[in-house]
Amino acid sequence: MTAPFTFELIAQDEQTGARAGILHTPHGRIETPVFMPVGTQATVKTMDQGDLVEAQAQIILGNAYHLYLRPGHELIDRAGGLHAFMNWQRPILTDSGGFQVFSLGDLNTISEEGVRFQSHLDGSYHLFSPESVMEIEHGLGADIIMAFDECTPYPCERDYAQKSMEMTLRWAERCRIRHQALSEERSHRPPQALFGIVQGSVYPDLRQRCAGALVDMDFPGYAIGGLAVGEPREEMIDVIRSTTPDLPAHKPRYLMGVGLPHDLVEAVGHGVDMFDCVVPTRNARNGTAFTRSGRLRLKNAQHAEDNAPIEEGCACKTCTNYSRAYLRHLFQTGEFLGLHLATFHNIFFFQQFMREARQAIIEGHFAQWQRDFLAGYRDR
Amino acid sequence: MTAPFTFELIAQDEQTGARAGILHTPHGRIETPVFMPVGTQATVKTMDQGDLVEAQAQIILGNAYHLYLRPGHELIDRAGGLHAFMNWQRPILTDSGGFQVFSLGDLNTISEEGVRFQSHLDGSYHLFSPESVMEIEHGLGADIIMAFDECTPYPCERDYAQKSMEMTLRWAERCRIRHQALSEERSHRPPQALFGIVQGSVYPDLRQRCAGALVDMDFPGYAIGGLAVGEPREEMIDVIRSTTPDLPAHKPRYLMGVGLPHDLVEAVGHGVDMFDCVVPTRNARNGTAFTRSGRLRLKNAQHAEDNAPIEEGCACKTCTNYSRAYLRHLFQTGEFLGLHLATFHNIFFFQQFMREARQAIIEGHFAQWQRDFLAGYRDR
Numbered sequence: 214m215t216a217p218f219t220f221e222l223i224a225q226d227e228q229t230g231a232r233a234g235i236l237h238t239p240h241g242r243i244e245t246p247v248f249m250p251v252g253t254q255a256t257v258k259t260m261d262q263g264d265l266v267e268a269q270a271q272i273i274l275g276n277a278y279h280l281y282l283r284p285g286h287e288l289i290d291r292a293g294g295l296h297a298f299m300n301w302q303r304p305i306l307t308d309s310g311g312f313q314v315f316s317l318g319d320l321n322t323i324s325e326e327g328v329r330f331q332s333h334l335d336g337s338y339h340l341f342s343p344e345s346v347m348e349i350e351h352g353l354g355a356d357i358i359m360a361f362d363e364c365t366p367y368p369c370e371r372d373y374a375q376k377s378m379e380m381t382l383r384w385a386e387r388c389r390i391r392h393q394a395l396s397e398e399r400s401h402r403p404p405q406a407l408f409g410i411v412q413g414s415v416y417p418d419l420r421q422r423c424a425g426a427l428v429d430m431d432f433p434g435y436a437i438g439g440l441a442v443g444e445p446r447e448e449m450i451d452v453i454r455s456t457t458p459d460l461p462a463h464k465p466r467y468l469m470g471v472g473l474p475h476d477l478v479e480a481v482g483h484g485v486d487m488f489d490c491v492v493p494t495r496n497a498r499n500g501t502a503f504t505r506s507g508r509l510r511l512k513n514a515q516h517a518e519d520n521a522p523i524e525e526g527c528a529c530k531t532c533t534n535y536s537r538a539y540l541r542h543l544f545q546t547g548e549f550l551g552l553h554l555a556t557f558h559n560i561f562f563f564q565q566f567m568r569e570a571r572q573a574i575i576e577g578h579f580a581q582w583q584r585d586f587l588a589g590y591r592d593r
Numbered sequence: 594m595t596a597p598f599t600f601e602l603i604a605q606d607e608q609t610g611a612r613a614g615i616l617h618t619p620h621g622r623i624e625t626p627v628f629m630p631v632g633t634q635a636t637v638k639t640m641d642q643g644d645l646v647e648a649q650a651q652i653i654l655g656n657a658y659h660l661y662l663r664p665g666h667e668l669i670d671r672a673g674g675l676h677a678f679m680n681w682q683r684p685i686l687t688d689s690g691g692f693q694v695f696s697l698g699d700l701n702t703i704s705e706e707g708v709r710f711q712s713h714l715d716g717s718y719h720l721f722s723p724e725s726v727m728e729i730e731h732g733l734g735a736d737i738i739m740a741f742d743e744c745t746p747y748p749c750e751r752d753y754a755q756k757s758m759e760m761t762l763r764w765a766e767r768c769r770i771r772h773q774a775l776s777e778e779r780s781h782r783p784p785q786a787l788f789g790i791v792q793g794s795v796y797p798d799l800r801q802r803c804a805g806a807l808v809d810m811d812f813p814g815y816a817i818g819g820l821a822v823g824e825p826r827e828e829m830i831d832v833i834r835s836t837t838p839d840l841p842a843h844k845p846r847y848l849m850g851v852g853l854p855h856d857l858v859e860a861v862g863h864g865v866d867m868f869d870c871v872v873p874t875r876n877a878r879n880g881t882a883f884t885r886s887g888r889l890r891l892k893n894a895q896h897a898e899d900n901a902p903i904e905e906g907c908a909c910k911t912c913t914n915y916s917r918a919y920l921r922h923l924f925q926t927g928e929f930l931g932l933h934l935a936t937f938h939n940i941f942f943f944q945q946f947m948r949e950a951r952q953a954i955i956e957g958h959f960a961q962w963q964r965d966f967l968a969g970y971r972d973r
Contacts (some may be wrong), residue, residue, distance in 0.1 A: 255922060259929040262914065284922045288898060292918060300914050518668060534680045538672060542635060542664045549639040549929060554876065 218357075218406040218433045220465050228580040230457060230484035233571045236434075236465050238272075238304045238356040239403035245465060245486040246571055248477065248563045249274045249306060251494060254283065255299045257492055259553040260560070262301045267530065268557055269564040271354075272304040274489045277349050278313035281339075282332055286352030294354025295404065306489070307355040309346045309388075311362040311410075312417065312470070313439075323363065325380065337535050343387035347407075351395045354402055359436060360388040362410040367443040375415035378423050383410045402562055408434040408467060417455045424459035435460045436467040437485070441476075442476075450479060457484040473505060474566060478586050481570050482579070488567075494557035498552045500544045503562045507591040509537075511555060516541040529561035530554075598737075598786040598813045600845050603969055608960040610864035613951045616814075616845050618652075618684045618736040619783035620676065623692045623716045625737060625845060625866040628857065628943045629686060631874060634663065638874055639933040640940070647910060648937055649944040652684040652736075654869045657729050658693035661719075662712055666732030672780065674734025686869070687735040689726050689768075691742040691790075691818075692850070700859045703743065705760065723767035727787075731775045734782055739816060739849075740768040742790040747823040754969070758803050761792045768964035769810055788814040788847060795828050797835045804839035815840045815866070816847040821856075830859060837864040854883060854946060858966050861950050867886035868947075873939035878932045880924045883942045887971040889917075891935060896921040910934075 217239050224233040234245040250257045250265065252273045258267055267271065275295055280286060292298040295305055310330035314321050318330030318339075327342030343361045350358035362381040365374055392407045409427035413419030414533060427435060431441075437456050440449050460466050467487035468480050478490050493503065500511040504524040522532035523540070530553040531540075543551030566586065597619050604613040607748050610709065614621040614782060630637045633656045637645055655675055660666060672678040675685055694701050698710030698719075707722030723741045730738035740785065742761040743760065745754055772787045791806035793799030807815060820829050840846050847867035848860050857868055873883065879892040884904040891903075902912035903920070911920075911934040923931030953962035 254926045254928055255919070256928050256930045259933070261910070261930060261933065276789075279926075283926055284918075287821065291898060292900060292916070295956070298916075298919055298922075300916075300919070361884055456637070517664065518671060520672060530641070530643070536672070536678075537682075538637070538668075539680070542678075546634045546663055548634055548636050549932060550636045550641060552929060553639070568904075589810065593722075 217404050217521065220434070220463060222463060224577075226482075226579040227577070229482040229583070231481050231570070231574045231579045231583075232462075232484055232486060233574040234486060236486075238406070240302060240304045240356050243271045243304055244568075244571060246567055247271055247487055248567045249489040250560050250563075251276075251486065251489055251491050252299075254279050255289075257560070259549070259556045259558075262299065264557060265301070265560070266303070268560040269568070270303070270368045270560060272306060273301065273565075274411050275305055275307045275353060275355060276310070276313060277307050277346060277353065278310035278317065280307075280353055281310065281349050286349040290352035290354065291308050293559045294352075296354065297351050304357070305355040306357040307350050307353050307359065308469070309350065309359040309361040310341055311359075314341055315364060315366075317576050318463050325383070327361070343384040344391045344438060347388055347391040347395055351392075351399060351402075351405065356403070357408060357434065358392070360407060360409050362412055362438055363410060364439050365443070367414070369414040371414075371416055371419075374412075374416055375419055378413045378419050381410065382423060382426050385409050385427060386430060389432070399413045406433040408432055408436050410436045410438040410469070410590045411456055411460075412439045414439060415444055415452055416489055417452070420452060420456045424456055428459070428461060432464070434465040434467060438469045440468065440472055441470045441472050441490075446476070449476070450483075453485065454483045455481050473592055474563070475537065475590050475592055476572065477567070478570060478583055478590075479565075481567075482583055493563050494556050497555035497559045498549070499553065502555050503559050505566075505586075505589050511537065511540045511551070512544045513541070523558050524562075527558065527562070527565075529558050531558040531561075597784050600843060602843060604955045604957075606862075606954050606959040607957070609862040609963070611861050611950070611954045611959045611963075612842075612864055612866060613954040614866060616866075618786070619683045620680070620682060620736050623651045623684055624948075624951060626682075626861045626947055627651055627867055628947045629867065629869040629942075630940050631656075631681075631869055631871045633673060634659050635669075637936075637940070638878065639929070639936045640895050642679065644937060645681070646683070648940040649948070650683070650940060651944075652686060653681065655685055655687045655691060655733060655735060656690070656888070657687050657726060657733065658690035658697065660687075660733055661690065661729050662714055666729040670732035670734070676734065685735040686729050686737040687739065688849070688922070689730065689739040689741040690721055690823070691739075692744045694721055695744060695746075705763070707741070723764040724771045727768055727771040727775055731772075731779060731782075731785065734781070735785065737786050737788060737814065738772070739766045740789050740817055742789060743794055744822070744973065745792060745794050746821050747794070749794040751794075751796055751799075751936065754796055755799055758793045758799050761790065762803060763805050765789050765807060766810060769812070779796060786813040788812055788816050790816045790818040790849070791836055791840075792819045794819060795824055795832055797832070800836050801839050804836060808839070808841060812844070814847060816849050818849045819868075821850045821852050826856070830863075833860050833865065834863045853972055854943070854968050855967055855972055857943075857947070857969075858950060858963055859896040862963055873943045874936050877935035877939045880931070880935065882935050883939050885946075885966075885969050891920045891931070892924045893915065893921070903938050903941075907938070907942070907945075909938050911938040911941075
């Protein structure tokens with residue numbers, strides 16, 4: 214099952230836990246560490262698929278919850294899968310909807326069977342179970358699919374976190390079984406890799422037990438979930454630092470829903486290989502661009518006559534063609550193009566610093582690169 | 594003054610009034626007949642300037658009224674003009690705001706001096722006069738600028754139409770004088786061509802008198818204004834047909850604010866060289882795509898599983914990459930990308946059939962091409 218998803222570790226940093234690798238998929242290779250732009254509804258907002266290639270995105274993420282509701286995974290399956298439907302030929306990862314049924318679904322009720330929820334669109338009733346989510350994710354046909362889990366909120370009582378983690382483990386096993394059966398039934402489709410998700414809130418021993426049990430199930434990759442849900446940054450970093458050693462070195466590690474540039478650079482140092490977050494795209498639409506020194510508010514009056522690009526030296530389409538003054542005007546007037554140009558820059562920026570991190574790992578000076586990056590980058 | 598704006602007539606159809614030409618400008622040549630996409634606020638909505646080149650736009654239009662209000666023509670002037678501000682290196686035409694002060698401005702009052710109006714944005718008071726509009730259009734720095742005119746509504750009493758047309762002529766002369774002075778003062782900037790605008794509502798003799806008087810002022814190009822304001826299509830076509838013979842053959846003729854593909858193809862046959870309209874871009878944002886057989890409503894349920902492009906054989910980015918099913922999904926979910934992809938197709942479509950019309954004129958079979966186009970194109 215994991216054969217098409219070979220993960221090659223090509224370099225490991227000596228001073229930190231950072232690694233550089235190549236994850237092979239049926240839709241091509243992914244050079245890690247990698248940041249995956251979020252394409253919730255079969256589109257990374259404002260970006261044409263050609264733009265994504267130009268912005269150097271290697272893999273994008275789709276949301277099972279949204280695509281199940283609209284246009285429906287069965288329609289996408291009949292169109293030949295998500296790659297064909299949206300005309301994106303590079304790798305795709307789909308999440309399981311575990312996060313969305315809690316954050317977006319109304320009146321959800323959770324049981325051993327799964328989660329009953331009402332659609333945020335029309336209030337209609339739905340059930341997500343480990344089995345139904347595997348069917349949805351097979352219909353979508355992403356290269357990497359995520360197990361259905363319960364994403365606990367923060368703060369979370371230890372007792373609830375433990376019971377939830379244990380159910381997430383039972384769900385992971387049900388996902389594994391259904392995924393295996395579907396892979397055999399649907400052998401005409403490219404193979405898909407199912408990743409397990411480590412939960413356990415901020416309790417190190419729960420995280421450790423969860424990781425150990427998932428490793429026993431032998432998934433081709435492992436995610437750290439349930440973070441960036443409101444906990445202090447230190448607690449988040451602690452969980453990452455204490456969890457990655459419990460995951461096998463020869464499998465990719467994916468930190469879900471994180472996040473900000475300095476968090477990514479920190480987590481790479483703790484051995485994380487894959488990331489996704491709406492941070493670059495959502496911030497762009499709010500008029501916030503990322504630079505090596507921090508965030509830039511494009512709407513600020515100080516940019517009204519600034520002919521400089523967002524960032525000097527940035528090779529992206531936005532910075533090589535447009536001034537801050539023009540971008541500010543586009544945001545002031547509510548023009549679509551502002552959203553697109555800021556999104557393009559932010560995605561390119563995330564790809565760029567992740568490529569640099571990777572290069573530094575390969576060249577053996579990641580720790581210095583990381584210090585320099587974090588010294589230069591100031592976030593609020 | 595008109596030297597950099599040589600208009601070469603390279604072919605004239607023998608059966609119709611259609612002409613093919615080349616209009617030379619300081620920012621390159623424009624092959625006519627030409628359709629100009631509208632970039633009201635220094636952006637053709639949803640289109641990056643690279644997209645416009647890819648969609649084969651030769652020249653775009655900017656709106657003096659909007660740019661005067663935001664970000665201000667003085668700011669754009671300091672940035673080096675509209676070309677530099679928005680990074681568009683091909684020709685630009687700006688209108689005079691004459692249409693917008695009536696259609697968008699609140700509580701406008703008209704006098705010999707000009708038009709006092711309240712901004713549609715914040716209710717602030719402003720005066721547009723022939724002289725102030727020339728200053729605005731020089732600050733913007735478009736290759737072609739339009740005289741300040743009164744655009745009469747439809748229907749319009751003959752008496753009002755006559756008085757208005759006579760004032761438009763006096764304003765044209767004031768524009769000409771101020772434009773000449775500004776051109777001399779601002780000789781460090783590329784030269785700009787001022788076009789006169791023929792008014793006179795639907796009264797042929799008023800149109801004729803207006804055209805004759807403008808021709809006496811010797812503008813480098815002439816526009817037909819005050820159409821597509823609610824009059825029946827037959828009346829619009831009658832005005833075009835009766836007006837173009839009164840305009841000199843060796844100067845470009847520009848029909849303002851028209852319009853639909855069949856109207857353009859008809860007007861080309863009456864000797865019009867240039868067009869602008871929000872039809873392709875605004876319709877795109879409403880989910881309407883243009884094809885050789887008419888309009889396509891992308892939101893229609895019948896497209897939900899249609900893997901065909903908007904139009905088979907269309908070479909645009911949208912049609913070569915994306916299905917109707919995907920486009921429908923983007924509109925159903927309110928995604929930005931739908932607006933962009935539909936806009937790209939519509940602009941490309943307008944450029945494409947105008948290029949074909951031009952080629953048919955050059956090859957001497959425009960009348961047949963026109964009949965075929967109009968027979969195949971069905972509009973509601």
